[in-house]
Amino acid sequence: MSDEVSFLPKNFISEIPKYLVWWTGTLGQAEWLISHSNELRGCAVTKECPKDLESLPLKLRPLMALEQPDLLISTIDNKPLISIEITEQQEFGTNSQQRIARFWSAVVNKIPSAYLLPIESYQIEKASSTDIKILSEENKRKKDIMLASATLPDVSGEKIWNEGVKTESELYAAIENKTLKLTDKKAESLLSFYEKYIVNESEVLHIQNIDPKDYVARVGSNYYKSYIRTPKVTSSMILNWFDKCSKYVPTYAFKLHSAYEWLFRTNGMVHTIEDKYYPHLSYRNLPPAPGSTPVINKSIGKDEITLFFEMVDSVISNKKVKNLGREMFISKNIYFDHEIENSWRSKIENYKEIFESGSADLVVTGVQLQEAISKTSANSELNLKMIENDREYNIFKINCNVKRALSDPYSGALATRDIIFCRDLNQIEADKLIKFERNQGLVFWVSLRKSGAEKNSFIYKAIQQNYQKLIPNGKSKNPQSQVIELANQVRAEELSKEIRSHLIFSDFIVVERIFSKNNIKMEFIAGIPTLLRDKIIYQDSTLLKSLLI
Amino acid sequence: MKLTEEHVARKLAKLLALQGSEIIAVHPPGGQGPFVIPKVAKLDNIERSSYHPDIVAIRTNSNGSITLIIVECKLEESDLLSDIAKLTELAKSHESLLYALYRCSSFEKGPKTAFDFNAVSNLSTGHLPIEFVLACKSNESSIKALQDIEKYKATLFTFSEYDLLEY
Numbered sequence: 059m060s061d062e063v064s065f066l067p068k069n070f071i072s073e074i075p076k077y078l079v080w081w082t083g084t085l086g087q088a089e090w091l092i093s094h095s096n097e098l099r100g101c102a103v104t105k106e107c108p109k110d111l112e113s114l115p116l117k118l119r120p121l122m123a124l125e126q127p128d129l130l131i132s133t134i135d136n137k138p139l140i141s142i143e144i145t146e147q148q149e150f151g152t153n154s155q156q157r158i159a160r161f162w163s164a165v166v167n168k169i170p171s172a173y174l175l176p177i178e179s180y181q182i183e184k185a186s187s188t189d190i191k192i193l194s195e196e197n198k199r200k201k202d203i204m205l206a207s208a209t210l211p212d213v214s215g216e217k218i219w220n221e222g223v224k225t226e227s228e229l230y231a232a233i234e235n236k237t238l239k240l241t242d243k244k245a246e247s248l249l250s251f252y253e254k255y256i257v258n259e260s261e262v263l264h265i266q267n268i269d270p271k272d273y274v275a276r277v278g279s280n281y282y283k284s285y286i287r288t289p290k291v292t293s294s295m296i297l298n299w300f301d302k303c304s305k306y307v308p309t310y311a312f313k314l315h316s317a318y319e320w321l322f323r324t325n326g327m328v329h330t331i332e333d334k335y336y337p338h339l340s341y342r343n344l345p346p347a348p349g350s351t352p353v354i355n356k357s358i359g360k361d362e363i364t365l366f367f368e369m370v371d372s373v374i375s376n377k378k379v380k381n382l383g384r385e386m387f388i389s390k391n392i393y394f395d396h397e398i399e400n401s402w403r404s405k406i407e408n409y410k411e412i413f414e415s416g417s418a419d420l421v422v423t424g425v426q427l428q429e430a431i432s433k434t435s436a437n438s439e440l441n442l443k444m445i446e447n448d449r450e451y452n453i454f455k456i457n458c459n460v461k462r463a464l465s466d467p468y469s470g471a472l473a474t475r476d477i478i479f480c481r482d483l484n485q486i487e488a489d490k491l492i493k494f495e496r497n498q499g500l501v502f503w504v505s506l507r508k509s510g511a512e513k514n515s516f517i518y519k520a521i522q523q524n525y526q527k528l529i530p531n532g533k534s535k536n537p538q539s540q541v542i543e544l545a546n547q548v549r550a551e552e553l554s555k556e557i558r559s560h561l562i563f564s565d566f567i568v569v570e571r572i573f574s575k576n577n578i579k580m581e582f583i584a585g586i587p588t589l590l591r592d593k594i595i596y597q598d599s600t601l602l603k604s605l606l607i
Numbered sequence: 608m609k610l611t612e613e614h615v616a617r618k619l620a621k622l623l624a625l626q627g628s629e630i631i632a633v634h635p636p637g638g639q640g641p642f643v644i645p646k647v648a649k650l651d652n653i654e655r656s657s658y659h660p661d662i663v664a665i666r667t668n669s670n671g672s673i674t675l676i677i678v679e680c681k682l683e684e685s686d687l688l689s690d691i692a693k694l695t696e697l698a699k700s701h702e703s704l705l706y707a708l709y710r711c712s713s714f715e716k717g718p719k720t721a722f723d724f725n726a727v728s729n730l731s732t733g734h735l736p737i738e739f740v741l742a743c744k745s746n747e748s749s750i751k752a753l754q755d756i757e758k759y760k761a762t763l764f765t766f767s768e769y770d771l772l773e774y
Contacts, residue, residue: 063609065617065774084638085613146639182710269715275724277709278702319717322710323631324641331630338774341620341633341662342613343640 065089065338070099076134077102077374080118083128086342087144091129093336094348094367097374098131111551120167120607123550124159124469124559127171131374138607140164140373141171144345146314146327148179148287155296155474156467159559161309162476166491167607170308170373172366173300174345177289177393178265179316180326185283189274193281199224205270209285211251212244226270230256250391255286262386262393263354265326266318284321291401294394297387299477306486308379311387312366315351358383403452403479409433412453412503413570419475420453427451427501431568435580441538444566444584444592451499451565452479458506461513468502469559475500476563492602494587499565502585511571518569518581520557528552541583545595549604561585562601610744612636614771615680616661619742619764621774628664628676629720631711642710647702658697665711665720666738673720675711678740684765687741691756694739698757701732708735733758740764744771 064071066089079102081088088104095102107130108114111122115136121127129142141164143157154175164171189208192215195201204215206226210233218238223229232238233252236245253260255267267286274283289297296311303309316326328346333339335347348364358365358381365382372379390396403419406412409430412420422430424447431442445451454475458464477486480496506514515523518537525532525540528548534540541561550558560567565588569581586602589595595602613636620630634640644658662678677697679690697703705728712724727735738760741753745765753761 063611063613065613084635086635086638146641272714275709275712276728277724278705278728280702280706282706282709322712322714322717327641329632329641331633332624341617341624341630343633343635343638 064104065342066092066104067338070338071103072101075101075103077139078105078132078134078136079103080105080107080130080132081128082107082126083144084342086339086344087128090330090339090342090344091131091142091370093339094363095370095374096367097371102131117607119549119551120605121160121163121169123605124163124473124562125157125555127157127160127164131370138164138167138169140370141169142174142370143171144174144314146176148176148181148289148293153467154292156470158296158299158470159473160470161300161303162473162491163605165303165307165309165477165486166488166605168307168488169607170369170379171310172369173311174314174362174366175311176314176316176327177293177297177311177387178313179287180265180268180284180318180321181287182282182284182322182325185274185281189283190281193274193276202226202270203229205273208283209268209270209273210248212240212248213238247395250395251288255288260392261356263352263356265316268321269318272321289393291398294388294398295402295474295478297393298399299474301384301388302477302481302483302486304384305483308369308373310369310379310382310384312362313354314345315354315362317351355383355386412455413505415455417456419479420455421498422451422453422501423447424449424451424499427453427566431580431582434570434578435582437580440580440582441584442582444588446499449499450497451501453501453503455503455505458504458510458514459508460510463556464504464514464516464560465555465558469555469563472500472502472559472563488606492606493597494590496587499587500563501566501568502560502564503568503570505570505572507572511573515556516569517557517560517567517583520554521583524548524554524557537581538583541585542589542594545586545589545599545601547600550601551604553601562605563587608772610682610768610771612661612680612682614774615682615742615744615766616678618766618771618774619678619680619740620662620664622764623662623664623666623676623678623740626666628666629718631663631665632660634659634661642707644697644703644707644710647700658693658703662740663707663711667720672736673722674736674738675708675722676738676740677707678742680742682744684743684745687743687763690741694741694756694761698737698739698759701735704735704737707737735759738762742766744768 079088092098092102117136121138127141127143131139161171192204200219203219207213207215254264258264268284300309300311315328317328320326330339330344348367351361353361369379386392405421409426412430424445428442428445480498480500485495521537521540564585567583571579632642640659642663646656660677661680664676666674681687708722708727711722713721739756740762742764748767748770749765751763753763
């Protein structure tokens, strides 16, 4: 019995394949890709990506060096063609950015990539006490208004009922005419939600709002609510990331469809359940087939999965990728408020704001960054001279109270910020990407409290552990020197995920270990971009070379 | 060709569909599953601690009633012991089972085959319209009744290698 597992029919498999579809997600995804691709069907075989990257062909390793994509198509002689990611989970904080480092690896190698993800979807979760209270409302008309209001942003059912809104149609008329007592911004945002998810007659198809009757339900002793999870700031960042990178190499996101019919069963996500045309794809929890879901971008006139396969086939056949209408994701007011970019980060006036801030993106000057560290730490060994006074730095600050490793989603979040915060469009080319020629710097600032402060190994201890494991004869005790030795001697994929992308994307990593108000210890490391700029390491370092094919 | 748990899951899903069940969701080994049942003890907003059945289906019975089928698959029968323990834990949790039925409940714009949730909510522990199915590879294909799992009917489907490869 051969070890090869395949559900593909014989006529889909070639004796002499031209392409390999490497998979790390599921075999089903690889076979779904082969079956629906005109270029792959009958010409490709699947290959499970080895867990140990050392057994992966050298030409493919750079694409997996930071993280492994779900699917990677290569020629039979291992020339990579396109990197693909499929996720059903919609954004929840920065988790939507989690996978961006693997796309970064594709872009830096000028390899196209595609990302299938739900940009809007439904969510079911425990209801709040306000939601539950609606169910006990005895006045049916009032209850209806309260339920309808609860499905909308920023509307209090109780309040508008008292203001005289007594029916759903009166509510919608008040939204259209902006007569509800709301601030201009909230009234605008409510109107935008109404037009997208209730009227839904624009050039781009949005998912349907929750029917008030389906909003909240008692399940045993618990109550659950259903709502639309609209795309938020973090999604706008990644869609902008794709737009920027696509100017250099085809790098596109595609929207997985959510249907109201499947609201409760699968949070709306549409899957291939039974595929009568390709039975080998049945019952494998795969994305829908091309042509089986509605057209999202009406001006393009094709569904997202069809467009995804058009892109894949164009790339494989080395043809120019047609207009796929991806600009819809960043065009003003289609998915996002036209001012959403302003909420990505905020510029600070005083270094103290770094400490006062929760998890956030902040823009600081080099002087402010130096002040923040030097006034907190008495440790004179911290080499703050590498911070350039005149340079602007984006601080990606996170708070962490636990021991857990800081790999996901931060590695992807840093790769996101490398492109959208630190670079102009003309800096998104392979040479400039890998040289970290950036307008602004990037700082990963971690505030550790409670058991995080006591036990989290980020960053000195984690560096030391990597150093001892990967350079067993190394003599250095200084974490910064250890990083330099690691950069010179070790491939990216050998570093633990806990520090890998962090060192590669961050000019500086600052760890604020807060044991108590008066007992704070700082850890400070210059990352690869700074070490490169200061000519402490070079492009021919093992680490940087391992990122390139 | 090497056989995997996915062969068992797909074979069973196909068989259940042929017998008139509607397959709601399949959770492939190593993949994501869309049908998640939170564990009551740790219910929270992001459903972190959850059951992810390999297959969820709705069977229409000869009398027109419907039953929710929750399935766990393994390639080897000996590995099913952990699944039986998992299903027993699930079966003991009336709240979790109700949640599974809620996810398959009827609503105006929803699928035709669905539970009247108000009606099933009133049923007592052990009387919900739910059955468990386990499946694995064996020397021969068979269907046999297992001991009930916390008052819920349980069935074991086995498939021969030949049948698994035939799909």
